[in-house]
Amino acid sequence: MKRNELIENIKRKGSFLCVGLDTDIKKIPSHLLDSDDPVYEFNKAIIDATAPYCVAYKPNLAFYEATGAQGWITLEKTLRYLKENYPDQFIIADAKRGDIGNTSKLYARSFFEHLDVDAITVAPYMGEDSVTPFLGYEGKWVILLALTSNKGSRDFQFIEDKEGTRLFEHVITTSQKWASPEEMMYVVGATQGEMFKDIRRVAPDSFLLVPGVGAQGGSLEDVARYGMNADCGLLVNSSRGIIFASSGTDYAEAAANEAEKLQKQMHAILSEAGII
């Protein structure tokens, strides 16, 4: 999906919500466990319930790989279901890949040609030749980890050079030489609050994928206040806070309620900013 289509979808739906399909088979309602593919049944119901309120879905590969070949089949079925029924949804494979060029090339083929998702999360640690093989696919995106939501983000990402420039700022400024904001976004955790000001100083035009609202406690208001740009420029993800809102038979309805709550807040934020 191209950048202008993504922006149009955000405006049309009054939402920049991404629903994380982090479907842990140990957490899904027990009545689904009798079906042939419980995770797929769960995902379908969650997608049908939440699609009116979001513009993107982000399956995290760990939750599928954890059950081996069956998990991969479930992932492929889920992606097919999304594409056939909700072709306007932006699909992010949260795989956090990145390896020597020769290997990244095959990861790119796997995600962009075989699975045909819109975007993949990539770790920047191995540098340019580990990232560029994912670029140049028409309408496909690299989402580079920049400033993550977890406690460990403090371990390396804030290390400063002699001029006081922090590692996450180097990641952003250097990677902008490899790709334009038409094909590269950055992950910035919702838990980073006012740091979004610093991010926008170095990446004014880029879209940011923002995980960490909901279960991790990040603030949507702060993210929007410090991180929004004239195109919105944000995709805010919530996984557990939406998909596991209820562990009973009403799980899909509960997920829809949580997604709708976020969408309403987002609608208000977008209209206050004059974007819609």
Ligand SMILES: O=C(O)c1cc(=O)[nH]c(=O)n1[C@@H]1O[C@H](COP(=O)(O)O)[C@@H](O)[C@H]1O
């Ligand atoms: O790349 C990510 O999506 C990601 C980066 C980050 O800094 N923090 C983070 O939580 N994530 C992912 O975002 C999702 C957050 O899930 P919840 O905390 O359940 O909303 C998980 O799939 C995480 O792996």
